[in-house]
Amino acid sequence: MKILFISMPSIHAIRWMENLKNTNNELFWFDVTNKGTIDSLQNITQFVDWKQRKLPTFKGEYKFSKKFPDTYAKIKHLFEVTENEYLEKIINEIQPDVIHSFEMQSCSYPIVKAMNKFPNLKWMYSCWGNDLFYFKNFKSHLQKIKAVLKRVDYLHTDCERDYSLAKELEFKGKHIGVIPGGSGYDLKELEQYKTPVLDRNIILIKGYQHIFGRALNVIKALENSLEHLANFEVVVFGAHQEVIDYIKEKNLPFNIFHRTELSQLELIKLMGKSMIYIGNNISDGMPNTLLEAMIMNAFPIQSNPGNATAEIIEREKNGLLINDPNDIKNIESLIVAAINDKSRIAQAAIINTEIAKQRLDYTKIQPKIVDLYNHL
Incomplete structure (x- = not known):
């Protein structure tokens, strides 16, 4: 053919x-x-x-x-x-x-x-x-x-x-x-890049701020939650300039990777060291970065435009769904809830590993x- x-x-x-x-x-x-x-x-x-x-x-x-x-x-x-x-x-x-x-x-x-x-x-x-x-x-x-x-x-x-x-x-x-x-993804190959979930201390943010992306609202939610982040390292990848400028202007203690700084494999390795992954936008289908985060057992907090994300994340079971990508207070509450519930994070990793085997292999x-x- x-x-x-x-x-x-x-x-x-x-x-x-x-x-x-x-x-x-x-x-x-x-x-x-x-x-x-x-x-x-x-x-x-x-x-x-x-x-x-x-x-x-x-x-x-x-x-x-x-x-x-x-x-x-x-x-x-x-x-x-x-x-x-x-x-x-x-x-x-x-x-x-x-x-x-x-x-x-x-x-x-x-x-x-x-x-x-x-x-x-x-x-x-x-x-x-x-x-x-x-x-x-x-x-x-x-x-x-x-x-x-x-x-x-x-x-x-x-x-x-x-x-x-x-x-x-x-x-x-x-x-x-x-x-x-x-x-699909080579799950056996990626397994080597995972560290034990509860030994991780990175909160990983997708830094897109454009026609669809709303990373700034996540950054502002984290800014409001700094007292809860003492034991965490916040890393922003794929950051647009507006996000970079805001972090620098506010002197926030976040590590930043700009739009093209990480290869796909480097990002996946970083996900394998991250306890929590956050992606926030007003429009998307099934985000590939979300799927990769789930494969690497980073606990997902993800926006849900048109209920697409709800097809793979069951609310409060294997991740958390952002109802309104512009609601900074709600995003803040979801982040704090995840940080304070390690058992949920551990259980989500088990569930998402099985989802990956069934749907992403x-x-x-x-x-x-x-x-x-x-x-x-």
Whole structure:
């Protein structure tokens, strides 16, 4: 089978593609966001560096494209090779059996026109956390989302919530199931990086503060709880500048890693030394960092947009759910409750280890991913 993957060069898409590297399938990747070659995907034919101008850039073009994005999208084919044009060229060249796109806004919107020219070509789409839950609320996105879902044949989601949303948004195809966005994890390999849960003293914070992330509210909750943190080290990873500036301005005794400072393995090792993990945002699906924290037995305190997180965390049993990502007082109370209940933390580690074995194990998920392409 010839499979053409379409994505940005995301670690989650890369890990998914690597599940098929030792199969008999012919694998191709279209770098739809034009970011360049992925060195780790040597076994996959890559279509990169494709974006070319048809006409020289005109004065004010960039500002126009940002101020009037929808209008520019309609006319940019006059100035440069578009995603649709190049995808059509690839399809005619390699004759794929299936197209698999990851993410909606950057990687699926731009290819609908081309896919509609090949109505019999199978299209699988992997829904990422904000694709539907967040962007469906905007009129400018809603029709684009529906246009993609109308053409897509097969849907992969990382939570049941997004399958329900897709049906509400008129998806009529087949749901191939709930599978973690980054596929599975080598649990045996990661076991070596775990320290005994009750010997740990790190509270680990995901430091995203942007359109979705609300790390600052967690930082402020911790700031209000300093008297409870005497025996803990607070570590913030993936920190955006606004978070870094606040911590420095308030002279908080927290260790900070900026956005790209830690590799995925370094972060997982840090999780294996952390007693508590906190992630807070207004929109997401099933966060991969949450799953990794659970695998490494860090006690999760996580926001729950659209009840997606509640699909894996049972309140006060194997973690704590943040009801309102903007409620600093509530976040503070959850942190203090976790700190003061070591037996709950120990019990959650046992439960989450079993969840990881059942739902996150690479040895179970990898053959499932390989097999699903055989049944399209």
